[in-house]
Amino acid sequence: MMRRMISFISMILCCIFLSGCWNYKGLDDIDIVTGLAIDKDQGSDIYQITIEIVDTQTSGREGEISAKYIDAEGRTIFDAIRNSKKKLINKLYGGNMQTLIISKEIAEAEGVSIIIEELLRDGEPRETISIVISEEETAKEILLTDGIDSNIISYEIHEMITEDNKVTASTVDMPLYQTYNSIKGNGKALVLPVVRRINNINKNVVEGNGIALFKDDYLHGFLSPRDTMYYLFIVDRVRGGVISFPIGDLDESISMEIKDSKTDTKISSNQNKIYVDINVKVKLNIMEVKSQLNISNVDERDKLETQTEEYIEKHITELFEKAQSEYEIDIFGSGNLLYKKDPDLWRKIETHWDELFQSAVIKVKVEADIISSGVLKNY
Secondary structure, eight states: OHHHHHHHHHHHHHHHHSHHHHHHHTGGGEEEEEEEEEEEOTTSSOEEEEEEEEOTTTTTGGGOOOEEEEEEEESSHHHHHHHHGGGOSSEEEOTTOOEEEEEHHHHHHTOSHHHHHHHHHHSOSOTTOEEEEESSSOSHHHHTSOOSSOSOHHHHHHHHHHHHHHHTOSSOOOBHHHHHHHHHSSSOOOEEEEEEEEESSSSEEEEEEEEEEEETTEEEEEEOHHHHHHHHHHTTOOOOOEEEEEOSSTTOEEEEEEEEEEEEEEEEEETTEEEEEEEEEEEEEEEEEESOOOTTSHHHHHHHHHHHHHHHHHHHHHHHHHIIIIIOSOOSOHHHHHHHHOHHHHHHHGGGHHHHHHTOEEEEEEEEEEEEOOSOOOO
């Protein structure tokens, strides 16, 4: 991460410290925004924003990259941003912004579409900005958290969300363009990554903590990191992660790394009944075994693959049914599949899709292939 951080900042600072590029681009007149946190004063209509900016006065010395922070208020987000400019000499430039942090209070009370649309109207922000929901009382708390590898926490959050999606499957990467498409699309509720502060070796740092679920643009609930993995299985976005479960006696268990995964979901309808068939093919490496299981034995390996299939099937089914009965929203995009398959039918049922989704019949089939034993620790 640190190497990518240096490359990213170097790209910016080369234009700051090389006079030719500096004068040509006019960057001596701008402050480079890397992150934005949006909160609202409790009991009022006043928005409170915190802007993270590359501190060009101190950055670049001995390889250090640092940030400064500007607070501002306003009756609208646009007003708050405009008021922040009164505290700065230079013009704000958002073309390198990495992360937008929204408080859960705003997400619950007002939704997020108005914020997303205002960002897009601005024209400067990248489409790859990470949109995240703060699990803390405010979004500002996240933006002011200590970095692990750098002083630009918004960059670290952006990288963490991308890597967590690939490595741990504990959250989901939803950049600006995907967020907007989800808001405007058919048959799939919006989900966004959740971040929180934790203590790590006497420092407060940020970690991903599952996903936030939205209904009609408003925050509706949360999925834990474990449930998020099975959400990613369903929507065919698993890129990595570790599955651990007990085998045999209570003190025996196994951990396997997901190396590859492919999900094929088919949807059909018959007499106002929706049927969803989810077929998952997953390849895994065994990382650790706390049992007397002999992986080299073909029969025992086949038995383990069957146990793995049953375990994943169970948790996918439980999550799907939880979305149906507890959240009562289609977070998986089943409706979007139906819309693509039969637009005419979708137009007839679109207004009451959530009700149809809640009674949909689900069938899950998992095929597990254990391709390597990795480093085993047999006990």
